[in-house]
Amino acid sequence: QKEVEQNSGPLSVPEGAIASLNCTYSDRGSQSFFWYRQYSGKSPELIMSIYSNGDKEDGRFTAQLNKASQYVSLLIRDSQPSDSATYLCAVLPPGFGNEKLTFGTGTRLTIIP
Amino acid sequence: DTAVSQTPKYLVTQMGNDKSIKCEQNLGHDTMYWYKQDSKKFLKIMFSYNNKELIINETVPNRFSPKSPDKAHLNLHINSLELGDSAVYFCASSTSRLAENIQYFGAGTRLSVL
Numbered sequence: 447q448k449e450v451e452q453n454s455g456p457l458s459v460p461e462g463a464i465a466s467l468n469c470t471y472s473d474r475g476s477q478s479f480f481w482y483r484q485y486s487g488k489s490p491e492l493i494m495s496i497y498s499n500g501d502k503e504d505g506r507f508t509a510q511l512n513k514a515s516q517y518v519s520l521l522i523r524d525s526q527p528s529d530s531a532t533y534l535c536a537v538l539p540p541g542f543g544n545e546k547l548t549f550g551t552g553t554r555l556t557i558i559p
Numbered sequence: 560d561t562a563v564s565q566t567p568k569y570l571v572t573q574m575g576n577d578k579s580i581k582c583e584q585n586l587g588h589d590t591m592y593w594y595k596q597d598s599k600k601f602l603k604i605m606f607s608y609n610n611k612e613l614i615i616n617e618t619v620p621n622r623f624s625p626k627s628p629d630k631a632h633l634n635l636h637i638n639s640l641e642l643g644d645s646a647v648y649f650c651a652s653s654t655s656r657l658a659e660n661i662q663y664f665g666a667g668t669r670l671s672v673l
Contacts, residue, residue: 478660480660480661484600488666488667489649489664489666489667490602490649490664491664492661492662492663495661532600534602538660546604546607546615547604547660547662548604549601549602549603551599551600551601552600552601552602
């Protein structure tokens with residue numbers, strides 16, 4: 447089983463709709479979770495971090511964490527064409543310091559105008 | 560000013576050659592990383608240095624040798640390049656002084672081995 451799993455997509459969403467991206471992880475003791483966005487040919491950039499169960503909102507982005515079910519999701523409201531990118535879920539597994547961030551394979555999101 | 564900068568941006572070379580990629584960060588971070596991203600976009604940690612000391616070495620062939628002359632720099636030297644080394648290599652940095660591990664990435668070096 448992969449440590450961090452994401453649906454690779456592509457996920458196509460109409461402009462203005464809600465895009466929902468999901469991620470599951472294997473290490474139950476993981477405490478820190480991140481969503482990075484990567485445009486084609488560019489480097490990953492952090493868009494959300496979440497550490498506690500529940501929802502965390504930042505503008506059009508909402509991260510949701512459920513440690514009991516070992517999943518973390520990212521909702522993008524009012525999707526814009528500029529949201530088209532690959533979204534990488536990253537998890538800090540237990541037993542390490544802050545060094546070993548483990549990434550999923552990413553979900554490619556396309557917003558259709 | 561670029562926070563994490565790596566050079567060169569593109570590197571095209573022949574099999575068997577030796578090449579280096581340089582990385583510098585001006586964020587005052589104490590931890591730096593090298594990642595490899597393959598053609599399927601999978602981003603995998605290779606090395607991590609904290610205060611110039613190697614703390615993670617993820618089963619990378621010993622043809623890859625990182626070197627950290629100081630906290631702000633982490634270079635990657637690759638000997639005897641192979642076709643399978645073709646990928647994008649990202650440098651990143653973070654601070655261990657915070658509980659969060661927000662890593663900041665450089666623009667990447669696209670390595671093509673012919």
